[in-house]
Amino acid sequence: MPATPIYLDYHATTPVDPRVFRAMEPFFAVRFGNPASSSHAFGWEAAKAVQQARTQVAALIGAQAHEIAFTSGATESNNLAIKGVADNFRGRKAHVITTVIEHSAVLDPCERLEREGFAVTRLGVDGEGRIRLQELEAALRPETILVSIMAANNEIGVIQDMPRIGALVHARGVLLHSDATQAAGKIPVDVGAWQVDLLSLSGHKMYGPKGVGALYVKRGTAVCCQQDGGHHERGLRSGTLNVPGIVGLGAAAAVAGGEMEEEARRIGALRDRLRDRILERLKNVRVNGSREHRLAHNLHLTLHGVEAETLMMSLQEIAVSSGSACTSAARSASHVLLALGLSDEEAHQSLRFGLGRFTTAEEVDYASDRLVEAVLQLRELTLP
Numbered sequence: 001m002p003a004t005p006i007y008l009d010y011h012a013t014t015p016v017d018p019r020v021f022r023a024m025e026p027f028f029a030v031r032f033g034n035p036a037s038s039s040h041a042f043g044w045e046a047a048k049a050v051q052q053a054r055t056q057v058a059a060l061i062g063a064q065a066h067e068i069a070f071t072s073g074a075t076e077s078n079n080l081a082i083k084g085v086a087d088n089f090r091g092r093k094a095h096v097i098t099t100v101i102e103h104s105a106v107l108d109p110c111e112r113l114e115r116e117g118f119a120v121t122r123l124g125v126d127g128e129g130r131i132r133l134q135e136l137e138a139a140l141r142p143e144t145i146l147v148s149i150m151a152a153n154n155e156i157g158v159i160q161d162m163p164r165i166g167a168l169v170h171a172r173g174v175l176l177h178s179d180a181t182q183a184a185g186k187i188p189v190d191v192g193a194w195q196v197d198l199l200s201l202s203g204h205k206m207y208g209p210k211g212v213g214a215l216y217v218k219r220g221t222a223v224c225c226q227q228d229g230g231h232h233e234r235g236l237r238s239g240t241l242n243v244p245g246i247v248g249l250g251a252a253a254a255v256a257g258g259e260m261e262e263e264a265r266r267i268g269a270l271r272d273r274l275r276d277r278i279l280e281r282l283k284n285v286r287v288n289g290s291r292e293h294r295l296a297h298n299l300h301l302t303l304h305g306v307e308a309e310t311l312m313m314s315l316q317e318i319a320v321s322s323g324s325a326c327t328s329a330a331r332s333a334s335h336v337l338l339a340l341g342l343s344d345e346e347a348h349q350s351l352r353f354g355l356g357r358f359t360t361a362e363e364v365d366y367a368s369d370r371l372v373e374a375v376l377q378l379r380e381l382t383l384p
Contacts, residue, residue: 001366002360002362002363002366004317004318005316005317005318005319006317006318006319006363006366006367007319007356007358007359008318008319008320008353008354008355008359008363008367009319009320009321009352009354010297010354010355010356010357010359011154011155011157011182011205011297011298011321011352011354012321012354013204013205013210014204014205014206014207014208014356014357015207015358016207016208016209016248017207017208017251017252017255017357019251019255020207020208020209020248020251020252020255021248023247023248023250023251024209024244024245024247024248024251025244027046027049027243027244027247028244031045031046031049032046032243033045033046033243034046034240034241034243035047035049035050035241035243036230036232036240036241046241046243049243049246049247050070050241050243050246050247051065052247052250053070053246053247053249053250053251053253054066054068054070054246054250055250056250056251056253056254056257057201057214057249057250057253058216059253059254059257060184060185060189060253060254060256060257061180061184061189061190061191061199061201061216062189062190062191062192062193063191063216063218064219066219066234067191067216067217067218067219068214068215068216069214069215069216069217069233069234069236069237070212070213070214070233070237070241070242070246070249071212071213071214071215071237072211072212072213072242073202073203073204073210073211073212073213074103074105074179074181074200074201074202074205074213075105075213076213076215076237077200077201077202077213077214077215078103078105078106078109078148078177078179078200079105079109079226080215080223080225080226080227080236080237081148081177081198081200081215081217081223082096082106082109082110082113082146082148082177083109083112083113083224083226084223084224084225084226084236085145085146085175085177085198085221085222085223085224086113086116086118086145086146087224087226088222088223088224089145093142093143093144093145094117094118094119094143094145095118095119095120095121095141095143095144095145096110096113096118096119096120096121096144096145096146096147096148097120097121097122097123097136097139097140097144097146097147097148098110098120098121098122098123098147098148098149099122099123099124099125099131099149099150100122100123100124100125100335100339101125101129101150101153101155101156101335101336101339102148102149102150102179103150103154103179103181105179106148106150106179110122110148119143121139123135123136123139123149124339125339125340127340127341128158128289128290128293128340129153129156129158129288129289129290129336129339129340130158130160130161130290130293131149131160131165133161133164133165133168136165136168136169137168140169140172140174144172144174145174145175146174146175146176146177147165147169147174147175147176147177148176148177148178148179149162149165149176149177149178149179150178150179150180150181150182151178151179151180151182151183151187151189151194151199152180152182152183152186152187152295153182153289153336154181154182155300155323155334155336155337155352156288156289156294156298156300156336156337156340156352157182157289157294157295157297157298157299157300158289158290158293158294159183159187159290159293159294159295160293161293162178162193162194162196163193163194163195165194166193166194166195166196167195169195170195175197175198175221176194176195176196176197176198177196177197177198177199177200178194178196178198178199178200179200180199180200180201181200181201181202181205181213182205182295183295184201184202184205184206184253184256185201185205185206185207185252185253185256185257185260186206186256186260186264186295186296186297187260187264187295188260191216191218196216196218197217197218197221198215198216198217198218198221198223199215199216200213200214200215200216201213201214201216203245203248203249203252206252206253206256207252207255207256207356207357208245208248208249208251208252208253209244209245209248209249211242211245212242212245212246212248212249213249214249215236215237217236223236225237225238227239263357264296265296267296267297267355267356267357267359268296268297270355270359270360270361270364271296271297271298271299271353271355273361273364273365273368274299274353274355274364274367274368275287275299275301277364277365277368277369277372278301278368278371278372281372282303282372282375282376284303284304284305285301285302285303285304286301286302286304286346287299287300287301288300288301288302288337288340288342288350289340297354297355297356297359298352298353298354298355299352299353299355300350300351300352300353301350301351301353302337302342302346302347302349302350303349303350303351303375304346304349305349305378305379305382306349306375306378306379306382307348307349307378308322308348308349308350308351309322309348310378311351311371311374311375311378312351314374314377314378315367315370315371315374317370318366318367318370318371320351320352320353320354320367321351321352321354322334322348322350322351322352323336323350323352333347333348334347334350337350353367
C-alpha cells in the first residue's frame with residue numbers, strides 16, 4: 001500500500017521540484033539583492049538571475065527574452081493582457097471574444113469590460129469541449145480588438161487547436177491572447193506557430209513556486225500597464241521583482257523543456273491505467289472531454305448515481321477535485337461541464353483526477369481500487 005494521502009490534484013497546484021527549490025534557495029538569504037539596484041554587485045547578481053530566468057521561460061514557449069514580463073501569477077497575467085489591450089483601444093474599438101469554458105481569471109475581467117461598455121462574445125464548445133472555428137470566424141467584427149482562448153482547460157484537460165485559431169484570428173488583424181496556464185510545461189507551446197500576441201502562464205502549475213507567473217507580450221503589441229509605481233518590466237508591471245520566485249519559474253521552465261516529452265508519455269500511460277481500471281469495473285461512467293485532444297495528466301469522469309462531494313468524503317486519503325481549485329468551495333455546477341451538455345445533476349456527479357511528475361503506478365492502482373469500492377457502496381445506498 002502506498003503512503004497516504006495520495007495527491008491526484010495536479011491541476012490545482014504542483015509540488016516544487018527539488019531541483020527548482022535548490023535553484024531558488026540562495027536568493028532568499030544569500031543572493032538577496034534587488035535587481036533594480038544598479039549601483040552594486042548585489043543588484044547586478046539579482047538582475048543577472050532574473051535575465052537568465054527570462055531566457056529560460058522564453059525558450060519554453062519559443063519567444064524572445066525581452067517579450068517576457070514577470071507577474072504574480074496567471075491571474076495577474078490574464079488581467080494585464082485583457083484589460084491592458086482594452087485600455088489601449090478604449091474609445092476606438094470595443095469588442096472582445098472569449099469562450100464559455102475559460103477560467104474565472106479570464107471570464108471575470110471580460111465581465112468587468114462589459115460593465116464598462118465593451119461588447120463580449122462568449123463562444124460555446126462542442127460535446128468534446130473544443131470551440132467551433134466557424135463560430136469564431138462568424139463572431140469576428142471590424143471592432144473586435146482581442147480574442148482570448150485558453151490553450152488547455154483546467155477542468156477537462158481539453159486542448160484547443162491553437163495554430164488554426166491563431167491563423168484565423170490574425171487573418172482578420174485581431175490580437176490573440178491565450179491562457180496557457182495548464183499547457184505550459186505539459187505540451188509544446190510555440191507562440192510563433194500559434195500566432196499569439198499574448199500568453200499567460202504560472203509557476204505553480206509546472207513544479208515551480210506559487211506567487212509568480214509570466215505574460216508573453218509579442219514585440220510591438222501595445223498593452224497599458226494596470227499597476228503603476230516604478231516602471232518595472234518595460235513599463236508593463238510595476239513592483240519589486242520576486243527574485244526567488246522568478247528564479248524558480250525559470251528553473252521549472254528549463255526542467256519542463258528538457259523532460260516534457262518523456263514525462264507526458266509516462267503520465268499518459270498512468271492516466272490510461274487509472275481510467276481503464278475504473279471503467280472495467282464500474283458501469284455508467286462517462287469520460288468528459290476529448291480523448292484525443294487532451295492533456296496527458298487529466299482524467300475527468302462523471303460517475304452516475306453518486307454525488308461527487310459525498311464520494312470525496314469517502315476518499316479522504318486521496319486528493320481529487322470536483323472542479324477548478326479557485327471555485328472548489330462553490331456549490332454551483334461547473335460552467336465547463338454545463339457547456340459540454342451535462343445536466344446540473346451530472347455535473348455534480350463528476351470528479352477531476354490530475355496526475356503528475358511524482359505520481360506512481362502503485363498510487364494509481366490504490367486510487368482506482370478505493371474509488372471503485374466507494375462508488376459501489378454509495379450506489380448501493382442511494383440507487384433504488
